[in-house]
Amino acid sequence: MIIDHPLLGPCDAQEFTYKGDACLIDRPEGLGDGAEAAFHDYAYLRDNPAGLHRELWFHEQGDRSWLVVTRNTLTHEIVGVELARDVARSRGRGR
Amino acid sequence: MRYSGFRVLKEALSGHKGWRPLWRSPDPQPAYDIVIVGGGGHGLATAYYLAREFRQHRIAVIEKGWIGGGNVGRNTTIIRSNYLLDGNEPFYEYSLKLWEGLEQELNYNAMVSQRGIVNLFHSDAQRDAYIRRGNAMILHGADAELLDLAALRREYPFVDFDNARFPIKGGLAQRRGGTVRHDAVAWGYARAADALGVDIIQNCQVTGFRIENGRCLGVETARGHIGAGKVGVAVAGSSSRVMAQAGLRLPIESHVLQAFVSEGLKPVLPGVITFGAGHFYCSQSDKGGLVFGGDLDGYNSYAQRGNLPVIEDVAEGGMALFPGLGRVRLLRAWGGVMDMSMDGSPIIDRTPVEQLYFNGGWCYGGFKATPAAGMCFAHLLATDSPHPTATAYRLDRFARGFMIDEKGMGAQPNLH
Numbered sequence: 001m002i003i004d005h006p007l008l009g010p011c012d013a014q015e016f017t018y019k020g021d022a023c024l025i026d027r028p029e030g031l032g033d034g035a036e037a038a039f040h041d042y043a044y045l046r047d048n049p050a051g052l053h054r055e056l057w058f059h060e061q062g063d064r065s066w067l068v069v070t071r072n073t074l075t076h077e078i079v080g081v082e083l084a085r086d087v088a089r090s091r092g093r094g095r
Numbered sequence: 096m097r098y099s100g101f102r103v104l105k106e107a108l109s110g111h112k113g114w115r116p117l118w119r120s121p122d123p124q125p126a127y128d129i130v131i132v133g134g135g136g137h138g139l140a141t142a143y144y145l146a147r148e149f150r151q152h153r154i155a156v157i158e159k160g161w162i163g164g165g166n167v168g169r170n171t172t173i174i175r176s177n178y179l180l181d182g183n184e185p186f187y188e189y190s191l192k193l194w195e196g197l198e199q200e201l202n203y204n205a206m207v208s209q210r211g212i213v214n215l216f217h218s219d220a221q222r223d224a225y226i227r228r229g230n231a232m233i234l235h236g237a238d239a240e241l242l243d244l245a246a247l248r249r250e251y252p253f254v255d256f257d258n259a260r261f262p263i264k265g266g267l268a269q270r271r272g273g274t275v276r277h278d279a280v281a282w283g284y285a286r287a288a289d290a291l292g293v294d295i296i297q298n299c300q301v302t303g304f305r306i307e308n309g310r311c312l313g314v315e316t317a318r319g320h321i322g323a324g325k326v327g328v329a330v331a332g333s334s335s336r337v338m339a340q341a342g343l344r345l346p347i348e349s350h351v352l353q354a355f356v357s358e359g360l361k362p363v364l365p366g367v368i369t370f371g372a373g374h375f376y377c378s379q380s381d382k383g384g385l386v387f388g389g390d391l392d393g394y395n396s397y398a399q400r401g402n403l404p405v406i407e408d409v410a411e412g413g414m415a416l417f418p419g420l421g422r423v424r425l426l427r428a429w430g431g432v433m434d435m436s437m438d439g440s441p442i443i444d445r446t447p448v449e450q451l452y453f454n455g456g457w458c459y460g461g462f463k464a465t466p467a468a469g470m471c472f473a474h475l476l477a478t479d480s481p482h483p484t485a486t487a488y489r490l491d492r493f494a495r496g497f498m499i500d501e502k503g504m505g506a507q508p509n510l511h
Contacts, residue, residue, distance in 0.1 A: 001402060014404050018394045018509060020348065037494075043506050044346040044437045044493040048335035050397040073349070073395045076402070 003057060003069060004081050011062060019056035021046050022068045025088050050074055056084060097202055117282060118289035123296050126322030127155045129476055130314055132301050132337065133330035134158025136167035136277075136462065137454055139284035139295075140469020141329055141476070143201075146291035148470065149477035154293045155323075156285075157316060159300035163281030166332055169399075169431035170462040171354050171388050173367050173378065175212045175272035176237045179228045182487030182499040183440060184235040187460075189484045190467030191237070191271060197466060203283030205275050206381065211366035212272035213242065213251070215416075217261040221371055225267040232269070240268045250365060255418050261372035272367060274378050274386075280465055304341045304451065311341070311451035327452045327476050329468075332432035333397075334455035341448050346437040346493050347456050348508040351396035351430040352388065353405055357423045359383030368416070375412030384426060387413060391433065391459075393509045400430040433459050439511030440499035443471050443481070444490040452476055453490060458511055 001013035023046075028038035050073055057067045066084035071077065088094055096102075096115055106113050129145060131138045134156045145151040156162070174194050176187035198205050216222045229239035243265050248256065256263045285295055296318070303315040304326065313322035330337045335345050364379040377387035389409035392401040406428060414421060436442065436456035441464070443454050454472045457464060471482035481488070487499055493506075504510040 013394075013402075020395075020507070020509075040494050041344070045344040046335070046346070046348050047339075047344060048348050048395065050333075050336050050349075053395055055395065071394075073397050076396065076398055 001076055001078060003067065003078060005059065005062070005065075005067065006081060006083055007065070008063060011059070013057075015059060015061040016057040016067075017060045019058060022054040022056050022084075022087065023047070024056060025068075025084065025091060025093060052079065098204070117286040118295050120297065121294045123155065123157075123294065123299065123316070123318055123321050124153075126313065127294070128153040128324045129155075130321060130323035130326050131156045132314060132326065132328045134162035134285070134295060134297065135165045135329065135331070136163070136280050136284065136465040137331065137468045137472065138327075138329040139281055139288055140465050141327060141454070141472040142293045143284045143288040143291070144470045144473035145477060146288060146293055149473055151477055152292065154288075155321065156288070156293060156295045157299050157301055157314065157321070158295070158297050161297050162285050162295060163278055166431045166433075166461060167281045167465070168278050169354065169429060170277055170459075171376070171378070171386050172274045172277045172380075172462065173212065173272070173376070174207075174275055174463040175269055175367070176463075177212065177214065177228065177232055177239065177267065177269050177272065178501060179231050180499055180501055183501065184231060184237065186467055186471070186484040186488075187464065188232075188235055188237045189470075190464050193466035193470065194275065195271070197283070201283040201287045203279065203286060205279040205283050207273070207275045208381075209271050209273040210378075211268060211270045212369070213247070213266040213268045213366060214369045215247075215263050215266045215371040217264055217372045219264075222264055229267050238269060238271050240270065242266045242268050251368060253363065253419055254368070254416055258415060261415065274367065274380075277462060284469070301337065302340070304448075306341060306448055306451075309447075310449040323450075325450045325452065325476055327454065327472060329454040329472060331434040331455045331457045331461050334434045334453070338446075338453065341446070341451055343446060343448070345455070348395050348435050349397055350391045350393070350433050350435045350509055351398060351401045352391050352433050352459050353401040353409070353428055353430045354386070354388040355406070355409065355428045356380070356387075356426050357385040357420075358426050360385065360423065370412050370416045373412040373415065375409060375416060377413065377416075385420070385423065391435070391509055392430075396430075397432050398430065399432055433457070434461075435508035435511060437493055437506040437508060438498035438500040439502060439504065441468070441488050442490050443468065443475060443485050443488040445475070445479075446490060
């Protein structure tokens with residue numbers, strides 16, 4: 001698989017380490033109500049779709065950026081790549 | 096129709112005209128007492144043990160394709176019970192004991208071959224870990240034997256013992272481990288279940304569950320509604336997809352695992368051997384092909400095929416162990432979809448939906464578990480209580496903090 005890195009251009013997926021579902025960006029509030037249940041779902045439960053899947057890849061042997069890759073789990077076709085930083089900021093993280 | 100030497104002889108002399116199909120192809124009835132979703136090894140074994148051990152009647156197995164066309168026909172056929180943790184080892188040892196009596200019980204040649212399995216170790220620390228594992232196996236009634244270099248050299252003389260980077264120091268052997276003809280397991284269970292009156296309904300995809308007031312009343316299928324007193328789901332690989340139809344999110348990711356077979360060779364490998372310094376395991380089929388595999392590709396996939404980097408990695412592992420096989424040609428490579436659970440161990444449990452039961456999360460250990468998984472799932476479906484060897488395989492163990500993590504990897508499914 002070739003991942004089209006937004007900054008570096010096409011890179012072999014071998015340069016990356018796979019983390020998992022991009023929902024891991026949405027870490028629950030640790031002190032909020034129901035934090036225990038929220039962290040259980042966050043840590044252990046996954047949608048695991050057959051089809052388009054947004055997922056985190058770490059460019060470990062490259063520029064060490066985190067990417068959100070949208071990939072079809074039925075065909076391995078990659079249809080979108082974003083910087084995870086941009087995705088996280090757009091979702092209100094990192095403030 | 097029973098199989099016997101006499102029967103083979105009689106058919107040979109009469110032009111093989113007396114053989115009959117091994118199971119019927121019935122139309123689904125409007126309702127059953129128990130419906131099993133998934134006609135793989137686990138589903139068929141469950142139906143068989145429900146009928147045979149638990150005297151249940153009106154059972155159906157519903158399969159979206161043909162039986163045995165999923166992971167039971169895509170694995171590397173190894174059976175063993177060399178686990179460490181209390182939650183796992185009694186279950187897998189029970190499974191190995193069931194394998195030992197399986198062919199006589201089913202009157203079907205599944206080619207169960209206890210040719211032994213050896214896990215190689217390459218360092219003092221790894222030796223200590225394997226001694227500990229061997230002791231845990233013995234404490235649970237399994238067999239384990241620590242092999243020194245001299246014994247290993249006698250049994251596997253062609254292995255590269257003096258690899259400069261990872262010299263082999265010894266191995267942990269389980270003599271009762273081995274291989275089984277995987278397709279024959281599905282066919283043998285199907286034939287035996289059919290003979291006990293189980294309806295095996297092929298090419299009939301389950302498209303949903305009928306759930307009212309938190310109770311499962313049946314399944315919606317490509318061939319209409321089928322009512323059920325209880326529904327058991329055994330569809331490892333597709334568990335998340337199927338259980339999502341009942342509104343459940345599971346602690347499971349689907350990953351692709353590749354396997355390989357070489358061209359046929361004269362007998363070279365007496366048993367199953369695993370490389371301890373990388374992920375590579377290998378056995379030789381009775382046809383002569385080397386059957387081997389290694390790591391997951393590592394990303395979520397339902398594609399039933401993987402990519403080249405893992406093929407290269409597995410081949411490198413094989414070359415590190417058997418440099419003499421470098422000219423052997425690869426005949427086939429294929430992929431299967433694994434239910435990778437969050438702690439690397441399976442689930443056999445009730446679900447929050449009443450009358451809906453779940454068997455899945457087998458990672459890549461599902462084939463060796465087939466008989467015990469069938470027996471334990473049947474026990475759960477028939478009695479509503481877990482089988483004594485499967486009490487740890489609870490769906491809610493992650494919330495309660497009772498993970499069964501053999502490798503200590505944490506909630507990262509592609510590392511188990």
